[in-house]
Amino acid sequence: MTVRSLVSVLVTLGLAVGWTMAQPASSDPSFDWADEGRRVYQSNCASCHGAEGAGIPNAFPPLAGHTTELLAPEGGRVLLVDILLYGLAGPIEVAGNAYNGAMPGWSHLSDAQVAAVLNHIATAWGNADALDPVFVLYAPDDVAADRDKGLTPADVLALRTTVLGLGGTVDDADATASETAAGALDDTTGFFTLAQAERGRAGYERHCTSCHADTMRGGVHMPGLTGLGFFRTWADRSLDTMVAYVQSSMPPNAPGSLSSSAVIDIVAYWLQFNNYPHGDQPLPADPDVLRTVTIERR
Numbered sequence: 001m002t003v004r005s006l007v008s009v010l011v012t013l014g015l016a017v018g019w020t021m022a023q024p025a026s027s028d029p030s031f032d033w034a035d036e037g038r039r040v041y042q043s044n045c046a047s048c049h050g051a052e053g054a055g056i057p058n059a060f061p062p063l064a065g066h067t068t069e070l071l072a073p074e075g076g077r078v079l080l081v082d083i084l085l086y087g088l089a090g091p092i093e094v095a096g097n098a099y100n101g102a103m104p105g106w107s108h109l110s111d112a113q114v115a116a117v118l119n120h121i122a123t124a125w126g127n128a129d130a131l132d133p134v135f136v137l138y139a140p141d142d143v144a145a146d147r148d149k150g151l152t153p154a155d156v157l158a159l160r161t162t163v164l165g166l167g168g169t170v171d172d173a174d175a176t177a178s179e180t181a182a183g184a185l186d187d188t189t190g191f192f193t194l195a196q197a198e199r200g201r202a203g204y205e206r207h208c209t210s211c212h213a214d215t216m217r218g219g220v221h222m223p224g225l226t227g228l229g230f231f232r233t234w235a236d237r238s239l240d241t242m243v244a245y246v247q248s249s250m251p252p253n254a255p256g257s258l259s260s261s262a263v264i265d266i267v268a269y270w271l272q273f274n275n276y277p278h279g280d281q282p283l284p285a286d287p288d289v290l291r292t293v294t295i296e297r298r
Contacts, residue, residue, distance in 0.1 A: 001110055024123065024131055028139035033034035042114050044106060044119075053125040058246075060101065061094040064125035071122060072132065075163040080122075081138070081146045082156050084114050087237065088246040089153035092160065100256075101214070101248035102153060102241050108232060111140035111147075118143075152291055153241045184292035190279015191293060192268035197278065200269025202270030203262050207251050216273055226274055231297040243267055260285050274298055 006124045042051070048060040055062035064231075070076050070083075086104035091098065106114065115138040122131065122138075152266070159164075185191045192200075203213070211222045217223035247254045247263045258266075275298035284290070 014289045023135045024128065024135045026137045026139070028141070031115070031137075032141050033116035033119045033218040037112065037116035037118075040109065040117040041120050041124075044109070045117065048103075053121065053127075056093075057097070059099070060097050061092065061097070063121050064127065065130070066094050067121045070160075070164075071135065073163050073165065074161075077142075078257075079159055080118060081114070081143055082149070082151060082159060083107075083147060084118060085143070086149070086151040086156050087153035087241060087242050088156045088160065092157070097210070099248075100244075101232050104233065104241060104245070105153065105237060106134035106143075107147070107236075111143040114138075114143045124129040135185055151237050153244070154238075154287060154291060156194065159288075185279075185283075185289060186292075187277055189281065191271050191276045191285040192278055193280065194272075194278050196265055196268040196282040197272040198269075199270075200265035200267065203258075203266045204269050207258065207262075208266065216270070220277045225270060228266070228297075230255045231295075234295050235297060237295050239267070239293035239295060240287045242270075242295060243285070243287075 027135065049063050050060075053062055053064035053067075067080070070080055083103070085105050085107045085256065087103045089102035091100040093099070109117075118138045122135070170217050190249050212218050216225040217227060224230050243263060246267065247256065247258065247260060250258065250263075258281075264283055264285050266284075273276065
């Protein structure tokens with residue numbers, strides 16, 4: 001072997017070793033997550049957080065840079081799984097910018113898909129360079145272990161506040177997860193009044209039919225608000241998540257422009273359309289009460 005060849009081999013080995021050392025360790029070397037993580041992200045996350053993780057100003061926070069901030073503190077690793085599985089709703093601040101929306105949970109994805117996309121966002125867009133040197137990539141078992149908590153998006157917000165040291169305690173978050181609001185709604189009491197649903201119908205026709213159609217089934221490129229596809233994504237979540245999402249993100253051309261009363265009325269109409277019973281009390285805007293209502297196909 002010539003001196004030049006030897007130098008070339010040594011340089012190549014040095015680059016390979018350096019690249020390997022820069023990658024996070026894996027708890028499951030057999031888990032080939034890279035292609036799946038990119039695919040899941042592009043299919044489910046990029047429309048809000050951007051193809052390059054930059055987010056959408058005043059609407060959806062960035063993941064570039066912020067993901068490693070979530071992973072850095074104690075409890076951050078589990079928090080990120082919670083956010084993916086259960087969603088997050090309420091006001092947050094990222095990179096000095098305020099957001100107040102609702103991210104739905106993605107528990108319908110498999111354990112492998114959730115682990116893959118978590119690894120993708122943890123290592124893409126320069127995030128890998130900011131990871132703790134002892135960070136271990138997610139494996140499907142990490143996700144499976146987190147599936148039975150029964151958290152709401154509001155619970156996850158409380159946990160985020162605690163993990164990032166922004167106030168509150170884990171005990172506070174646990175209490176939020178287990179409490180039942182005094183004004184809980186059910187099939188016996190009804191969920192809304194007919195007058196409220198009628199106001200909501202008018203609001204829906206004015207603000208929503210252009211995208212979702214008067215049948216709530218959407219169109220070729222617009223999502224439906226009823227039917228199997230909708231409930232596959234939204235079933236088993238609490239109604240406060242839907243209200244927060246509509247309040248912060250709808251209509252698409254003017255997100256956040258609807259008043260809270262208009263949103264509640266439109267959601268009441270949605271409940272009526274999807275066969276929830278009416279009663280003598282209107283649907284309230286109180287998140288604690290809304291959290292007692294489960295979104296389900298009827």
